[in-house]
Amino acid sequence: MDPAGKVALVSGGASGLGAATVRALVARGARVAILDRARDTGEALARELGAAHTLYVPVDVTDDAGMVAAVAAARSAFGAVHIAVGCAGIGFAGKVVSQGAPMPLGNFAMTVQINLVGMFNFVRCAAAAMAENPPDDGGERGAIVMTASIAAFDGQIGQAAYSASKAGVAGMTLPIARELARHGIRINTIAPGTFDTPMLAQLPEPARVALGQMVPFHSRLGRPAEFAALALHMVDNAMLNGETVRLDGALRMAPK
Numbered sequence: 595m596d597p598a599g600k601v602a603l604v605s606g607g608a609s610g611l612g613a614a615t616v617r618a619l620v621a622r623g624a625r626v627a628i629l630d631r632a633r634d635t636g637e638a639l640a641r642e643l644g645a646a647h648t649l650y651v652p653v654d655v656t657d658d659a660g661m662v663a664a665v666a667a668a669r670s671a672f673g674a675v676h677i678a679v680g681c682a683g684i685g686f687a688g689k690v691v692s693q694g695a696p697m698p699l700g701n702f703a704m705t706v707q708i709n710l711v712g713m714f715n716f717v718r719c720a721a722a723a724m725a726e727n728p729p730d731d732g733g734e735r736g737a738i739v740m741t742a743s744i745a746a747f748d749g750q751i752g753q754a755a756y757s758a759s760k761a762g763v764a765g766m767t768l769p770i771a772r773e774l775a776r777h778g779i780r781i782n783t784i785a786p787g788t789f790d791t792p793m794l795a796q797l798p799e800p801a802r803v804a805l806g807q808m809v810p811f812h813s814r815l816g817r818p819a820e821f822a823a824l825a826l827h828m829v830d831n832a833m834l835n836g837e838t839v840r841l842d843g844a845l846r847m848a849p850k
């Protein structure tokens with residue numbers, strides 16, 4: 595699906611990988627709704643890229659009715675929804691047992707609620723809107739990209755909650771692709787390694803450098819534009835469907 599002239603939704607589009615994807619979609623001629631709970635950064639990006647190309651829509655991805663309303667608002671502003679890229683998520687680290695005490699169950703539940711349930715909430719609403727589109731020349735009505743993590747496959751100590759949430763995203767990719775095939779909607783997932791975004795900016799600089807050096811090639815943190823390029827390719831390539839693609843420079847995370 596060619597993004598030119600299409601309408602895209604990007605959850606988590608106010609920052610990091612999502613913001614880079616918003617920029618790439620606008621550069622390819624799409625109009626983009628930025629769905630994010632971060633109002634300041636969301637509005638600032640929409641202002642920078644211009645009201646003709648972008649719209650900030652405040653939403654918490656865990657909000658059932660809020661997501662229905664957010665997708666409806668984007669659709670009514672831009673007329674349709676053809677592309678959805680789900681980037682909203684949080685990083686959480688915590689051991690199962692720490693200093694003799696079990697991890698507070700709420701920490702695990704919150705991580706799964708945002709990263710997995712929130713991703714599904716976004717996808718279900720976007721897919722329902724896409725199913726209303728007339729098919730394009732290739733028979734497509736929409737293309738969806740979700741964001742998992744390599745922690746879905748080789749999570750480190752302390753990543754039980756985060757890995758579970760991201761493995762859920764990878765796991766639902768194929769059944770959703772199979773179901774939405776009859777609507778002419780494709781869905782794929784990117785599993786990023788370590789990328790240079792505000793999420794990783796929380797780490798001290800030596801830790802960020804060390805993370806980059808763990809990557810076989812290129813031995814650095816990934817650039818958000820590299821994530822966006824793969825997201826756009828997943829939108830472009832009509833035969834790419836139901837797949838999770840690692841984008842990690844051959845990084846395999848050690849236990850800790």
Ligand SMILES: NC(=O)c1ccc[n+]([C@@H]2O[C@H](COP(=O)([O-])OP(=O)(O)OC[C@H]3O[C@@H](n4cnc5c(N)ncnc54)[C@H](O)[C@@H]3O)[C@@H](O)[C@H]2O)c1
Nearest residue numbers: 606609610611631632654655682683743786788789791793
């Ligand atoms: N940066 C990395 O190295 C890396 C690696 C693997 C996976 N990922 C995943 O990529 C995605 C984007 O990460 P990033 O590094 O760009 O992070 P980021 O913190 O820069 O951006 C995340 C965005 O999601 C939004 N968000 C978070 N919770 C939300 C909620 N409940 N409702 C609405 N918006 C919400 C935030 O406001 C923020 O704008 C995440 O799902 C993350 O798990 C990142």
